[in-house]
Amino acid sequence: MVIERAKRYEQLAETLSALIRDGRLQPGARMPAVRVVSAQHHVSPSTVFQAYELMESRGLIRARARSGHYVNEQAQRVLDEPSSSRPAAQLSEVDVSQRVFSILRAVKDPQVVPLGSAFPSPELFPWARLKQSLASANRLVSPWSAVMHLPAGNELLRRQIAWRHLAAGMSVSADDVIITNGALEGLNLCLQAVTRPGDVVAIESPGFYAAQQALERLSLRAVEIPVDPREGVNLAALTDVLRRDSIRACWFMTNYQNPVGALMPDAKKRELVQLLARHEVPLIEDDVYSELYFGDTYRLPAKMYDENGLVMYCSSFSKTLAPGYRVGWVLPGRFGEKVEQLKLMTTLSASVPAQVAIADYLQRGSYDRHLRKMRIALESQYQQMVQSIAQHFPFEVKVTRPQGGYFLWLELPEHIDALVVHQRALAQGISLAPGPIFSIKQEYKNFIRLNFGHAHTDKIEQALVTLGGIVAAML
């Protein structure tokens, strides 16, 4: 959410970066002189310098001594994007967990280069300030407060969350918020609130494996909807499915979808909400990456367009502030009572010290500053990883161009088996997330997901060289 605006030089860097991305500034081209930009954009020369420095740090341009700035060659060796997915259309029983678990277990070793990780680097989080807030929470939590506010969650935290949504333009009050043990619990509670065993639920393909696991756990059946790597879920396909099957719920990610990074445009989000409202089908919206956008525009979730209380919004602080604290939240729409009851039946409440610490942190007002730094780091790491891939991978490889989050989705040549790439990479101390875990029917056999949430060190660069070599050798 944009509560604190991006600084002037960051806005400028964004504007100029867009020219490079569009191809209006070609690789090797000289960047406009500082005084020209300064005059055109009504900013001081030092602001232009700062913008150029930022773009340099992101690997987009390079300064040459005494001759100005030039667009990097690598910035534009653009690999193609994968096309929309076309998952098999029939209903499926879900039986995925064993496969996913065995792969996730392999990825857990801390010695391994974490290209397969689901988290960004913990070094991106504001630990010093968070510790201050936990210390303050520690002073605040009284014996009685610990037993008292069990059900919907800490009042102050719910107010802070509501306030952030409000500031972003959504109409949310503290009473609309239920605190959960991370977004994952929220998603599971929402799913259970609106389904019974045997029901059919629409999920994305490729999509987050936790959705598949949740369906399996609750004995639900799945229908997989294709995903466009830029715009997300295919609404035409969804419309067909809604006409054909009795769909009990949808579970979608509208902002920086995992794994493809798709950002559903605002108009399409509205259309999605209206379509589901006509069919009276709840939407479970997983929005954990929405704060991690590139550039300077926060994108509102589909929940924004929800007039019937049918959208169950789930998010958390685990990807942006405090992994391990396990604090997330749900805006459950009309299903609030049911969600709260399910929570009361299963985990009762989220850990109180963690809730109070995050409430304190939010209240101190530095969350947006932290998020801005984190976004800049992620976008820079994105640029660097894309460049490395362009350099070290065979040119047949296709790569998504996400506008946020920290995942790249790579399509390898068709005959290359991602599970074999996964095995060979792991043998060399590198993890990745192979495509088949993102689909119930083990599709996407020649896709892999890479995490650019870690600083682009030599170790990461070397891992990409190795990975490119593994793929090349399989051609």
Add this chain to the structure above:
Amino acid sequence: MVIERAKRYEQLAETLSALIRDGRLQPGARMPAVRVVSAQHHVSPSTVFQAYELMESRGLIRARARSGHYVNEQAQRVLDEPSSSRPAAQLSEVDVSQRVFSILRAVKDPQVVPLGSAFPSPELFPWARLKQSLASANRLVSPWSAVMHLPAGNELLRRQIAWRHLAAGMSVSADDVIITNGALEGLNLCLQAVTRPGDVVAIESPGFYAAQQALERLSLRAVEIPVDPREGVNLAALTDVLRRDSIRACWFMTNYQNPVGALMPDAKKRELVQLLARHEVPLIEDDVYSELYFGDTYRLPAKMYDENGLVMYCSSFSKTLAPGYRVGWVLPGRFGEKVEQLKLMTTLSASVPAQVAIADYLQRGSYDRHLRKMRIALESQYQQMVQSIAQHFPFEVKVTRPQGGYFLWLELPEHIDALVVHQRALAQGISLAPGPIFSIKQEYKNFIRLNFGHAHTDKIEQALVTLGGIVAAML
């Protein structure tokens, strides 16, 4: 668990209290002179004085100026105990939540005298020391540690828990422990690990309503097993049910069962485990009250006798140390992988700062000292509440004699409707837990559960007078 032994005078007080409970020292009788006891028990006179003081504080005896100590009249106006429950024996679909929730909601108001509460008073917990441990955890938790030890839980905490079980005589290693968001999550995970929708599960009647809710949530069917208020689940009835129905799991509480307070004798625990092993039926053992025993003997759980990995043991720190932290654990026996996977699918992990804080607290070694103080407080409150009930309630009322925990289970004359008592009490600012919420078929219409986990203040005493009056008026 008895890691730190009770002090000498506490042991002596226990021995002498037993004489009163047995009736060998009658109400009004003079207690043996200090020098006699001192000689008989080979302790110093001051130890005897300390023991008498303790017994006085518990309301068992009273000092008279210059003439020694006398057994209190009230200590022996003993009310009858309720007899074994006889729940209807057929299988049931479970549909209880709405009813239970509406009653629990009524009980939540902090202004209300909390005789209906499920928690002991938070004032019984060692908040100052716990704050020290959370502060220390705050220093210890590093960015990487927060993401690293997600799956089974904090290593140090698992080791501390295993060590406590070991010290109590059980063979448990850190690898056998999975940390959960309180015992409630553990119980739910265990239940789901061994059942599929439609399966039949044996539960206690009367029994903890969370078991009923869990069954309902997972679309399971229930068969209710009678409970003896002293010895717990009726094994003959269970044997019949195991022969007749295909039981997929049992969910029982063997120590200080909620609501009746039954303590299953060791031999019976062993028999239970062997019986279930013959039928290959897993036992989910809810053991959250086992540390809250009266006297000085920790009772091992049924898990102690588990040779086949069929017992899934669940406990927590929520009733004994840190409510609101939401930290519990499971010893899942042979179902460890499944339980861990379900956890990974639903809440991922318990809050890391809370886990590390409790590990630190346990390591500092004052848990047993705290537990001992808490047990003494609870036993004293028990004595005081039983006396008040004997004084202020009609003599037809029957009361359990628990040997631990903090619940009394009262049987009112048959025609008295506990739900009406509940309504009338609530109108006077007093909560209680009416019998029907402890059974799927709303049995126990003339039973109520009272919580003696709060200091026996004038307010509590007055509430019992009022409650006794409400019951008397309905005779």
